[in-house]
Amino acid sequence: MNFKVTKFNLKIILVEPNGPLNVGSIARLCSNFNVDELRIVSPKCDIFSIETKKMALKGIKFIKKCIVYESLIKSISDCDLVLATCGRIDYQKENDQDSLENISKWISNFKEVKNLAILFGREDRGLTNRELLMAHKVFTIDTHGSFPSLNLSHAVSIVLYELSKIKKAKNNLRKKNLDFATSKQIEDSFIEIEKLLLKTGYVLPHTSNAKISKFKKYIHRSETSKNELDILRGIVHQINWALDNRNKYI
Numbered sequence: 001m002n003f004k005v006t007k008f009n010l011k012i013i014l015v016e017p018n019g020p021l022n023v024g025s026i027a028r029l030c031s032n033f034n035v036d037e038l039r040i041v042s043p044k045c046d047i048f049s050i051e052t053k054k055m056a057l058k059g060i061k062f063i064k065k066c067i068v069y070e071s072l073i074k075s076i077s078d079c080d081l082v083l084a085t086c087g088r089i090d091y092q093k094e095n096d097q098d099s100l101e102n103i104s105k106w107i108s109n110f111k112e113v114k115n116l117a118i119l120f121g122r123e124d125r126g127l128t129n130r131e132l133l134m135a136h137k138v139f140t141i142d143t144h145g146s147f148p149s150l151n152l153s154h155a156v157s158i159v160l161y162e163l164s165k166i167k168k169a170k171n172n173l174r175k176k177n178l179d180f181a182t183s184k185q186i187e188d189s190f191i192e193i194e195k196l197l198l199k200t201g202y203v204l205p206h207t208s209n210a211k212i213s214k215f216k217k218y219i220h221r222s223e224t225s226k227n228e229l230d231i232l233r234g235i236v237h238q239i240n241w242a243l244d245n246r247n248k249y250i
Contacts, residue, residue: 006166006175008113009036012156013075015131016122018044024055024063025153031059033160036115038062041069044122072119072131077184079117081107084127084135085155087148098139104162106137111175118159123152130209133216134183136223181229186219189233196240 012035017023023045030038040047047063056063069075076082083103098106107113119135121127132138141158143150150158181189194212197203203211219229 006108006110006112008081008107008116008166010163011035011037011039011076011079011115011117012160013039013041013072013117013119014043014152015041015072015119015127016044017047017152019123019152020045020047020049020051021055022123022152023047024052024059026156027052027056027059027062027066029059029153029157029160030062031057033164035062035160038066039069039075039117040066041072041075043068072134073184073187076117076119076134077182079115080178080182081113081115081180082117082119082135082183084119084132084138085121085159086126086132086138086140087143087150087155098137100139100141100159100162103137103139104166107163108166109176110178113178118163120152120156129213133213133220134187136180136183136220179225179227181219181224181226185226185229185233186216186224189229189236190216192233192236192240196236196243199240199243 012026012030014023014026017040023040023043027038029035046052047066047068052063053060067075086097107116119127119131121131141150141155190212193215194203194208197211198205198208224232
């Protein structure tokens with residue numbers, strides 16, 4: 001019997017962290033769980049401070065090699081699977097979220113994930129709705145209902161522990177190839193889609209964001225492939241071109 005293990009390079013991405021101790025603790029966790037890379041988007045603290053380095057200990061290499069990005073979309077541009085954590089109560093009311101356990105099982109169905117990104121939001125308010133829409137799936141860590149909030153580094157530790165079990169667990173399931181449209185492809189495509197919908201009057205400037213968000217959620221839920229999104233983008237691009245040039249042929 002041939003046992004197979006899902007392979008993936010893991011990128012931990014922190015969005016606007018404001019606590020140097022948290023950053024240091026997370027760098028140490030990256031070392032504990034053999035994370036491939038730590039990336040930080042627009043930090044609100046000095047990630048190279050003495051406090052950070054003291055907390056990092058052997059994880060200091062992740063601080064030294066850490067790449068700081070100006071935007072979230074740039075930080076995930078080379079990732080073929082992006083997952084986001086969310087503990088916001090208001091988000092849970094309106095959207096379906098997976099549990100960390102279900103996400104772990106889902107990832108194990110794929111043969112390989114070249115670059116897997118896990119997004120962690122700000123300590124005080126998490127990720128915005130727009131940022132959450134950059135992820136293929138959003139998941140939550142089950143906590144006690146009366147006190148659902150977790151410290152950032154504690155949340156990272158729980159996620160890394162759960163993901164570490166995927167690399168250790170062997171099974172003989174028939175694994176699938178991962179061929180989802182990337183977050184960068186989806187974001188780029190929706191620039192053209194929104195342009196078209198505004199031009200045709202299907203959406204208005206003040207309602208565009210809400211309707212586009214619903215469309216993005218549909219794309220993620222349907223696990224659209226790269227080729228499928230390229231076809232959709234090609235159609236939209238051609239319609240935009242035709243509308244922009246219609247007077248030339250009248």
